[in-house]
Amino acid sequence: MHYNWNWNIFWQMSPDGVSTYMQTLLVGLKWTLALSALAWIMALVIGTVVGTIRTMPNKWAVRIANGYVELFRNIPLLVQMFLWYYVMPELVPTGLGDWLKSLPNASFITAFLALGFFTSSRVAVQVSAGIHALPRGQKLAGTALGLTLPQTYRFVLLPMAFRIIVPALTNEFAAIIKNSSVALTIGLVELTAATYSMREFTFQTFESLTGATVIYIIISSLALLLARFLEKKTAVPGFITSGSASTGGH
DSSP states (O other): OOOOOOGGGGGSBOTTSSSBHHHHHHHHHHHHHHHHHHHHHHHHHHHHHHHHHTTSSOHHHHHHHHHHHHHHHHSOHHHHHHIIIIIHHHHSOHHHHHHHHHOTTHHHHHHHHHHHHHHHHHHHHHHHHHHHHSOHHHHHHHHHTTOOHHHHIIIIIHHHHHHHSHHHHHHHHHHHHHHGGGGGGGTOOOHHHHHHHHHHHHOOHHHHHHHHHHHHHHHHHHHHHHHHHHHHHHOOTTTOOSOOTTSOOO
8 A cells, every 4th residue: 555644734734724734633622621521520420419329228219310320321422412412402392492403512512411421320330339339337437426318428438439439430531531522423523523624635544543542642641640649649548449540441
């Protein structure tokens, strides 16, 4: 196969005439980081609430929380993305549906919701697993101190559980960055979509994909370094039994 390598392609002007291909990739990176960060915040909040409910004594609450997890975890992210973007506006009242379709950043909002709900179901499993991994005496100690059940979760169980699941959450954060690339299917020009655009206009396939790969590796490496720092700072001797931010995967 004869292929003309051209690494200078990143500094050539893109078809818009105002930016280079490198600048186009960086704009895509900006959307990737914004989408990943917002979706992660949403997933962490909802996942913590749902994961906590899964460990509470109320059976009906546990069933509802388990239903939430199974619903959003078992449907592929790509399908959820299409459902939120194409189907949801048709199911709600016409006025609301038209408003959703006319939103200036509809693809970004849709990707944010889909990625947030999908990841929250996975975070919920990790949170509940972390709480279940604690010795039963932790909860009894809270009760003995006169704490209510919500106070026991807030001041005893959740702080310890999160220290245990830091490595798992780190892997999930790395996964959400990679999963954000699915947003290109509904028109969001994030990093992967910008890479595809560059490849189609220049036919420099290998250079385009190499550039995107390097950027993804740099982002993931920074996330892992941050996770290792958090892991060391929050570690409690005797509770961190296995795994680390550098192990496992998705």
